[in-house]
Structure formats: structure tokens, C-alpha cells
Amino acid sequence: MxxxxxxxxxxxxxxxxxxxxxxxxxxxxxxxxxxxxxxxxxxxxxxxxxxxxxxxxxxxxxxxxxxxxxxxxxxxxxxxxxxxxxxxxxxxxxxxxxxRFPLIRKVEDVEALVDIDVSPFWRGTDNGRTGAVVISGHYGNWELMATAFGMKAKPMTIIVKELSNKALDRAMNHFRTMNGNGVVYQAQAPREGMRLLNEGGVLAILADQSDPGASAYGEFLGRRATMFHGAAFFALRAKVPLFVGMCRHIDGGRYRVEMQEIETSDLKFCNEDIQTLSIRYTNVLEEYIYRWPEEWFWLHNRWKNA
Structure with a gap:
């Protein structure tokens, strides 16, 4: 056999x-x-x-x-x-x-699709002068949120998982970057992410999936799960603000993006505070999923590594 x-x-x-x-x-x-x-x-x-x-x-x-x-x-x-x-x-x-991203050619095109208030980002980054970490989840239209933010606020570099289909991977990254954003693969993210933040860039991370390499655990939606610490590590190590942005459907085929800064002024770069910050932004993700569960990517087995 x-x-x-x-x-x-x-x-x-x-x-x-x-x-x-x-x-x-x-x-x-x-x-x-x-x-x-x-x-x-x-x-x-x-x-x-x-x-x-x-x-x-x-x-x-x-x-x-x-x-x-x-x-x-x-x-x-x-x-x-x-x-x-x-x-x-x-x-x-x-x-x-x-x-349909190629149909988005100017700011007016994205405004016709997305309501987004980027004022929390401007307030928290001295009008974009400092670097920042922006996290979200596989929620609503997370890809469109990145495009809208990049065109309305500041281009961001998105940490992405490389697809096994190389041609499709290149095509998807073309869609993601056609309006000014950049991408970096997970393997290069630790080095490139820190360099970007130190140079005043914006690093975007999806922080809602299971992390097979995680060594810390907590609760996610009421069940034991791995804790995603990457965003907290970057923000505290680079001493930059961290924002959660969530995109959800509203009437008429449009979307609304809501952003909020997560408090970090009381934290320093250490394992305990990385854990604390991870819990803070995870709680925000949970709030949205509990309120609008149909928006989340339930096809992923978030609890498989717990």
C-alpha cells in the first residue's frame, strides 16, 4: 500500500x-x-x-x-x-x-464605496508624521479597507501569507498594491516591519487567526485559543501607536470603516505588556464579531492549535 x-x-x-x-x-x-x-x-x-x-x-x-x-x-x-x-x-x-479594484482609480471612487473616518489616525500619529501599526481581522471587506485607508490617509504595507499558486499570488498582490499600498510576506515581516515603522511607515496586520507558532494562550470568543502577539510586539518595540480598523457592510452595497487607537502609553516593551496589549486589541475584534457575526470569516478554525 x-x-x-x-x-x-x-x-x-x-x-x-x-x-x-x-x-x-x-x-x-x-x-x-x-x-x-x-x-x-x-x-x-x-x-x-x-x-x-x-x-x-x-x-x-x-x-x-x-x-x-x-x-x-x-x-x-x-x-x-x-x-x-x-x-x-x-x-x-x-x-x-x-x-473590481481596477475600477478604483481616484479618491472619489473609493469614497463611493467606503465611509471611513481616519481622524483617529491623524490625531494619534501627529498628522501622519510617526509610524503606526494598524490591525484588523478577516472581517467585512478587509481588503477594501486597506485600499481605502491607503488612499484616504497614508499608504500602508500589509503583511500577507504567500499563496502556493505563485501566479495567483502575484495577481492578488497586484490588486492590493495598485493604489499605493505595499505588501510583505510573513517570513520577511519581522525585519522589514521594524524598518518600516522606524522610518515612519504604516504596518497592517490581520490579527484574528490561529497562530501555530504561538507560545501564549488566552480566550477568543469564549474558548481557549492561541494569542496573536505580533502586532503588540511591533507597536511596543518601535514605540508607535496601534490602531484597530474594522470594516463592515452597510446599506446599498457600501461599507463603513471604524478606527480606534488602543491605549499603549502605560505599557513598555516586555512580555507582560505585550500580552496586555494583545488582549486589548483582541477584545475589540471580539466586540465586532459578537455584534455583527455574519461579517467574520468563520471558515477558519481559530481554535485548532489550542
């Missing part, structure tokens, strides 16, 4: 590598299609995709419903299913919106 299994695994890996160009071309073709649609039509199309993935494909459907049920034990099965449906629709909408 050993050699047969090995040959099968090798075939699957080769098939996956050979399929990468096809997947990339399909995504790029989809992008051309949705950019030819009106905004309302693209949104309805995204909902159809979300419903198909949820109800027909069933991608991680049991995991999503279990995560929601454990976080909200007071909700009925019907409520859980309703939230799950909205989750898949929102994820599909986020993806379609990213493919």
Missing part, C-alpha cells in the same frame, strides 16, 4: 501544480466579467456564488455552523443557518470586490 499511496499523492501534487495556471486564468477571466457589471449586479452575482459554495459545495459548512453555535449557544438552529448564509455571501462579495 505504501508505494501505491505515494504514487497517488505524487499524482495529486502534479495535478495541483498543473492546474495553477488554469485557476489563475479563471480568476482573471472572472475579474473581467464582474468589472463589466454594475455594482448591484456584481453584488447579486457574489451572493449566488456564496449560496452555491454554502448550500451545494458545502465548503466547511459543518465547521462554520459548529463555530457559530459554540460562540452563540443561545441562538437557534435557524439563526445559525441564517448567519452562516450571510457569512458565505459576504466572503464571496469580498472576493468579487477585490476583482
Amino acid at each position: 505504501g508505494p501505491l499511496t505515494s504514487k497517488k499523492d505524487d499524482w495529486l501534487r502534479r495535478w495541483g501544480r498543473n492546474a495553477e495556471p488554469l485557476i489563475t486564468w479563471a480568476v482573471m477571466g472572472l475579474g473581467m466579467l464582474v468589472r463589466a457589471m454594475s455594482a448591484s449586479m456584481a453584488r447579486r452575482f457574489a451572493w449566488l456564488i456564496g449560496d452555491f459554495i454554502h448550500h451545494v459545495v458545502g465548503l466547511r459548512r459543518e465547521l462554520v455552523c459548529r463555530n457559530i453555535s459554540l460562540t452563540f449557544p443561545e441562538k437557534s438552529d435557524e439563526d445559525v443557518r441564517r448567519i452562516a448564509t450571510a457569512v458565505y455571501r459576504n466572503i464571496a462579495t469580498t472576493f468579487i470586490d477585490v476583482l
Whole structure:
């Protein structure tokens, strides 16, 4: 059985590598299609995709419903299913919106999509003169939030996970950077992130997923989970302010981005205070998820490494 299994695994890996160009071309073709649609039509199309993935494909459907049920034990099965449906629709909408990024060419274009108040950032950074860490989660349209912030406030460098499909990875990073933002891969983030902050740049981090390399644990949405300390490490080490930005859907296919500075003046760069700051911004993420659960990426198993 050993050699047969090995040959099968090798075939699957080769098939996956050979399929990468096809997947990339399909995504790029989809992008051309949705950019030819009106905004309302693209949104309805995204909902159809979300419903198909949820109800027909069933991608991680049991995991999503279990995560929601454990976080909200007071909700009925019907409520859980309703939230799950909205989750898949929102994820599909986020993806379609990213493919429509080439339609965002000037500030007025992003203002037509996003309500964002960047005044907390200006106040906390001496009108942008200092560096800053901005954290968020896989919530609402986090990709559009980064574009809106970069165009309305100051370009940011986003820490991203490199995709195994290199062509698709390059395409996604092109969308992310076409309006002035930059990206840095996780492996280079410790060095490049500190350099950026010391030079007055803005470093963006998504701080809501499981960290397999974490050595600290706490609670996230009422369950034991790994604690993401990276954002706290950067902010306290570089002595720069830290902000949480959360993007959520509002009426008419628009989004609202709300930003708040997290208190750091009472903290110094040490393990205990890194833990304290991590809890502070994690609490903000939790507040949004509890209030608008349909906006979060429940497909990720946040508690798998606990």
C-alpha cells in the first residue's frame, strides 16, 4: 500500500501544480466579467456564488455552523443557518470586490464605496508624521479597507501569507498594491516591519487567526485559543501607536470603516505588556464579531492549535 499511496499523492501534487495556471486564468477571466457589471449586479452575482459554495459545495459548512453555535449557544438552529448564509455571501462579495479594484482609480471612487473616518489616525500619529501599526481581522471587506485607508490617509504595507499558486499570488498582490499600498510576506515581516515603522511607515496586520507558532494562550470568543502577539510586539518595540480598523457592510452595497487607537502609553516593551496589549486589541475584534457575526470569516478554525 505504501508505494501505491505515494504514487497517488505524487499524482495529486502534479495535478495541483498543473492546474495553477488554469485557476489563475479563471480568476482573471472572472475579474473581467464582474468589472463589466454594475455594482448591484456584481453584488447579486457574489451572493449566488456564496449560496452555491454554502448550500451545494458545502465548503466547511459543518465547521462554520459548529463555530457559530459554540460562540452563540443561545441562538437557534435557524439563526445559525441564517448567519452562516450571510457569512458565505459576504466572503464571496469580498472576493468579487477585490476583482473590481481596477475600477478604483481616484479618491472619489473609493469614497463611493467606503465611509471611513481616519481622524483617529491623524490625531494619534501627529498628522501622519510617526509610524503606526494598524490591525484588523478577516472581517467585512478587509481588503477594501486597506485600499481605502491607503488612499484616504497614508499608504500602508500589509503583511500577507504567500499563496502556493505563485501566479495567483502575484495577481492578488497586484490588486492590493495598485493604489499605493505595499505588501510583505510573513517570513520577511519581522525585519522589514521594524524598518518600516522606524522610518515612519504604516504596518497592517490581520490579527484574528490561529497562530501555530504561538507560545501564549488566552480566550477568543469564549474558548481557549492561541494569542496573536505580533502586532503588540511591533507597536511596543518601535514605540508607535496601534490602531484597530474594522470594516463592515452597510446599506446599498457600501461599507463603513471604524478606527480606534488602543491605549499603549502605560505599557513598555516586555512580555507582560505585550500580552496586555494583545488582549486589548483582541477584545475589540471580539466586540465586532459578537455584534455583527455574519461579517467574520468563520471558515477558519481559530481554535485548532489550542
